[in-house]
Amino acid sequence: MNEQGSPQAGTNLDPWYHHYAERAGGLRASEVRALFAVASRPEVVSLAGGMPFVSALPQELVINAMERVMVEQGAVALQYGSGQGVPALREQILEVMALEGIRAHADDVVVTTGSQHALELVSKLFLDPGDVVISEGPSYVTAMVIFKSYQAEIDHVPMDENGLIPEALREHIASLKAAGKRIKFLYTIPSFHNPAGVTLSWERRLEILQIARENDILVLEDNPYGLLYFDQPAPDAMRSVEQDGVVYLGTFSKTLAPGFRVGWALAPHAIREKLVLANEAAVLSPSSFSQLVISEYLSSADWKGQINTFRGVYHERKNALLGALDEYLPELGWTNPNGGFYVWLTLPERLDSKAMLPRAVTELVAYTPGTAFFADGDGHQNMRLSFCYPTPENIRVGIRRLATVIRAELDLLDTFAGTGSLRAAPSGRQFGAPPPNLS
Amino acid sequence: MNEQGSPQAGTNLDPWYHHYAERAGGLRASEVRALFAVASRPEVVSLAGGMPFVSALPQELVINAMERVMVEQGAVALQYGSGQGVPALREQILEVMALEGIRAHADDVVVTTGSQHALELVSKLFLDPGDVVISEGPSYVTAMVIFKSYQAEIDHVPMDENGLIPEALREHIASLKAAGKRIKFLYTIPSFHNPAGVTLSWERRLEILQIARENDILVLEDNPYGLLYFDQPAPDAMRSVEQDGVVYLGTFSKTLAPGFRVGWALAPHAIREKLVLANEAAVLSPSSFSQLVISEYLSSADWKGQINTFRGVYHERKNALLGALDEYLPELGWTNPNGGFYVWLTLPERLDSKAMLPRAVTELVAYTPGTAFFADGDGHQNMRLSFCYPTPENIRVGIRRLATVIRAELDLLDTFAGTGSLRAAPSGRQFGAPPPNLS
Numbered sequence: 001m002n003e004q005g006s007p008q009a010g011t012n013l014d015p016w017y018h019h020y021a022e023r024a025g026g027l028r029a030s031e032v033r034a035l036f037a038v039a040s041r042p043e044v045v046s047l048a049g050g051m052p053f054v055s056a057l058p059q060e061l062v063i064n065a066m067e068r069v070m071v072e073q074g075a076v077a078l079q080y081g082s083g084q085g086v087p088a089l090r091e092q093i094l095e096v097m098a099l100e101g102i103r104a105h106a107d108d109v110v111v112t113t114g115s116q117h118a119l120e121l122v123s124k125l126f127l128d129p130g131d132v133v134i135s136e137g138p139s140y141v142t143a144m145v146i147f148k149s150y151q152a153e154i155d156h157v158p159m160d161e162n163g164l165i166p167e168a169l170r171e172h173i174a175s176l177k178a179a180g181k182r183i184k185f186l187y188t189i190p191s192f193h194n195p196a197g198v199t200l201s202w203e204r205r206l207e208i209l210q211i212a213r214e215n216d217i218l219v220l221e222d223n224p225y226g227l228l229y230f231d232q233p234a235p236d237a238m239r240s241v242e243q244d245g246v247v248y249l250g251t252f253s254k255t256l257a258p259g260f261r262v263g264w265a266l267a268p269h270a271i272r273e274k275l276v277l278a279n280e281a282a283v284l285s286p287s288s289f290s291q292l293v294i295s296e297y298l299s300s301a302d303w304k305g306q307i308n309t310f311r312g313v314y315h316e317r318k319n320a321l322l323g324a325l326d327e328y329l330p331e332l333g334w335t336n337p338n339g340g341f342y343v344w345l346t347l348p349e350r351l352d353s354k355a356m357l358p359r360a361v362t363e364l365v366a367y368t369p370g371t372a373f374f375a376d377g378d379g380h381q382n383m384r385l386s387f388c389y390p391t392p393e394n395i396r397v398g399i400r401r402l403a404t405v406i407r408a409e410l411d412l413l414d415t416f417a418g419t420g421s422l423r424a425a426p427s428g429r430q431f432g433a434p435p436p437n438l439s
Numbered sequence: 440m441n442e443q444g445s446p447q448a449g450t451n452l453d454p455w456y457h458h459y460a461e462r463a464g465g466l467r468a469s470e471v472r473a474l475f476a477v478a479s480r481p482e483v484v485s486l487a488g489g490m491p492f493v494s495a496l497p498q499e500l501v502i503n504a505m506e507r508v509m510v511e512q513g514a515v516a517l518q519y520g521s522g523q524g525v526p527a528l529r530e531q532i533l534e535v536m537a538l539e540g541i542r543a544h545a546d547d548v549v550v551t552t553g554s555q556h557a558l559e560l561v562s563k564l565f566l567d568p569g570d571v572v573i574s575e576g577p578s579y580v581t582a583m584v585i586f587k588s589y590q591a592e593i594d595h596v597p598m599d600e601n602g603l604i605p606e607a608l609r610e611h612i613a614s615l616k617a618a619g620k621r622i623k624f625l626y627t628i629p630s631f632h633n634p635a636g637v638t639l640s641w642e643r644r645l646e647i648l649q650i651a652r653e654n655d656i657l658v659l660e661d662n663p664y665g666l667l668y669f670d671q672p673a674p675d676a677m678r679s680v681e682q683d684g685v686v687y688l689g690t691f692s693k694t695l696a697p698g699f700r701v702g703w704a705l706a707p708h709a710i711r712e713k714l715v716l717a718n719e720a721a722v723l724s725p726s727s728f729s730q731l732v733i734s735e736y737l738s739s740a741d742w743k744g745q746i747n748t749f750r751g752v753y754h755e756r757k758n759a760l761l762g763a764l765d766e767y768l769p770e771l772g773w774t775n776p777n778g779g780f781y782v783w784l785t786l787p788e789r790l791d792s793k794a795m796l797p798r799a800v801t802e803l804v805a806y807t808p809g810t811a812f813f814a815d816g817d818g819h820q821n822m823r824l825s826f827c828y829p830t831p832e833n834i835r836v837g838i839r840r841l842a843t844v845i846r847a848e849l850d851l852l853d854t855f856a857g858t859g860s861l862r863a864a865p866s867g868r869q870f871g872a873p874p875p876n877l878s
């Protein structure tokens with residue numbers, strides 16, 4: 001066996017153990033992974049996953065689009081396409097982005113296999129080992145998995161109820177630069193953040209763009225949820241005011257359906273050219289069939305009306321979640337999202353969301369522990385609650401079960417207080433204490 | 440601007456020029472890229488691209504499969520799926536691979552976004568900068584683009600009419616090891632090679648597996664064309680005799696249609712686990728919709744009969760190509776593939792396929808110059824002729840035009856012989872000389 005490779009995660013039962021690339025050490029099963037398995041049991045109310053409620057999409061709209069594509073453009077749909085994506089779809093993507101104030105040219109759009117793959121391609125283009133990606137803390141799990149897979153370090157900047165805190169960003173950049181770190185980009189989800197549920201205010205968008213400009217830092221604006229607002233739209237996208245310094249990522253996974261795996265990047269021209277090459281290397285071309293079906297759907301169906309339908313579904317579910325929290329766990333703190341899929345809940349300091357999860361699953365409710373959303377082990381006191389997929393009734397059932405779990409956990413801690421047999425509370429802070437701390 | 444980055448391909452007009460990762464320097468537009476643009480002009484007979492002739496697939500088979508999927512499993516088709524792929528499809532993939540002697544477990548199959556993405560994922564898992572990938576010379580263009588994008592070096596081992604030459608492989612491994620190189624895998628297309636059109640004999644398959652075993656080298660067996668044989672099947676896959684040392688790549692792009700972007704990897708268990716994680720990081724899950732449509736097609740349509748239809752189409756076209764070469768360019772040498780899409784043509788030494796291409800396009804025929812298939816600039820005397828897409832009639836027209844171009848080129852060389860104004864012939868070798876030299 002070749003002994004030149006570096007040790008990696010895994011066991012020596014793998015005969016290729018010493019052959020993997022160094023970066024393969026960063027690929028580990030995420031906490032969300034195990035949860036997906038749990039959440040698939042029908043008796044569990046899962047507030048864990050981020051699956052859109054695709055049943056709110058009338059299937060005949062999709063079937064009609066497919067049939068028209070096959071009849072009118074079958075040979076194109078079945079064939080390889082361009083590495084940049086179908087031109088007609090790229091034009092339609094401009095209309096989608098215009099709803100959030102973005103003006104762009106279709107030539108600067110690259111269609112990808114979900115916006116996840118755009119994240120992967122941007123990371124492959126920019127990240128050398130040891131580079132730093134700044135992101136909100138908490139941040140999107142599978143973005144961090146990608147950054148780590150390219151051996152980058154993740155620096156979390158705290159948020160409050162108005163999103164990323166500009167002053168904290170300035171401080172982090174200064175420390176990182178002082179430490180000689182190369183900051184490659186700021187990864188941000190400004191609207192209806194995953195997992196925090198908060199939205200970056202307009203003033204802060206401008207200020208953060210200014211900070212990025214001053215420090216020569218590229219902004220990677222990930223916006224899967226922007227159009228799924230409840231009471232009022234999110235502020236316009238950061239890309240609407242800054243073209244040269246922003247790579248913007250969008251997707252049809254939440255406004256239509258994830259099963260097609262179609263997303264996109266809108267990038268400054270030189271970056272876009274490299275993204276197309278990276279896309280061709282990775283998949284030759286994104287699925288022609290998926291792209292043409294979506295293009296046909298956008299041409300012929302009332303897609304804006306369908307987005308309104310989704311907004312209504314998710315708004316109702318968010319209200320169900322917050323109503324149930326008010327009723328069953330009024331002592332806790334949580335964010336109140338004006339769109340998207342997620343609420344970020346803060347537990348009493350004595351509780352550990354990760355340690356509590358198995359007991360929650362025993363009570364037939366699942367959530368994502370806050371630790372999944374931090375690269376540095378933070379988040380024990382938090383959890384993400386997803387309201388996108390379960391019905392309002394099931395959301396209430398789930399929160400009632402969660403309250404039972406939390407109370408039992410606290411009772412247990414009280415019973416064993418001082419015996420040292422359970423993790424002691426680190427301080428006297430109790431229910432009803434601070435506003436949700438997202439840092 | 441951050442000056443810490445290393446210089447990359449591109450111009451300083453790109454404000455992010457110094458920010459790219461080192462590996463981004465390996466991403467360059469391939470020669471095939473420009474050819475795709477040329478080939479799309481309808482007046483050009485393109486013998487350049489590798490597009491399957493999807494019009495030989497009855498569209499109602501696909502439409503029926505889609506409709507059944509949407510009616511019976513619509514909510515699943517539109518949703519995210521598993522990072523490993525749909526279990527039912529993975530079972531069916533076993534039936535496909537069984538046709539080439541492979542016995543495996545569905546748990547060791549990972550569905551990918553075309554087999555291209557399996558190549559990308561395997562490369563991401565294994566390749567550190569400076570690692571060596573051994574491949575046939577010539578080899579598949581976009582595999583080499585991926586290897587280079589992970590900063591690996593490519594070492595070409597020559598072929599003859601029975602494929603990769605084992606003795607040459609032994610010598611290359613010895614030299615590479617003597618030079619202290621880390622060899623990560625042997626990338627090979629044993630059946631109906633792209634671009635060479637040759638097939639690795641059974642005896643050599645066994646011998647090469649033995650060499651790989653002795654030298655602790657993983658074999659990456661890429662088999663997109665194996666089922667598209669003409670007179671007789673290719674020998675069984677290398678994976679049929681060696682499980683632990685082979686990652687096998689398959690695809691539905693050639694036996695069904697590339698527009699769905701569905702391929703797969705069959706890998707030793709520990710590697711498979713890492714491939715799933717890498718797949719999830721890259722795209723979350725491959726398209727549920729595409730996978731279910733293919734699964735339904737495999738369940739309900741006569742897919743083996745359809746493969747026979749494709750075989751007939753491509754066999755007829757190969758015969759048209761070889762017949763036209765016999766008639767119009769009998770002095771040249773070429774390979775006679777027993778399957779797949781490609782013939783490898785050897786020009787007189789005096790000619791340069793890359794330099795000649797613009798004149799060929801002027802005469803309305805396109806091919807891929809041999810240089811595209813070598814990492815080291817070799818291949819000037821060769822070209823790849825694809826018979827997969829144009830009709831037999833157009834193939835004849837294309838070869839007639841190509842003959843005109845070649846003769847005009849030779850006349851020009853004769854006219855200017857000795858004046859030094861054109862590239863002189865390096866030797867006295869002429870038409871009708873050696874058998875096709877693939878090294």
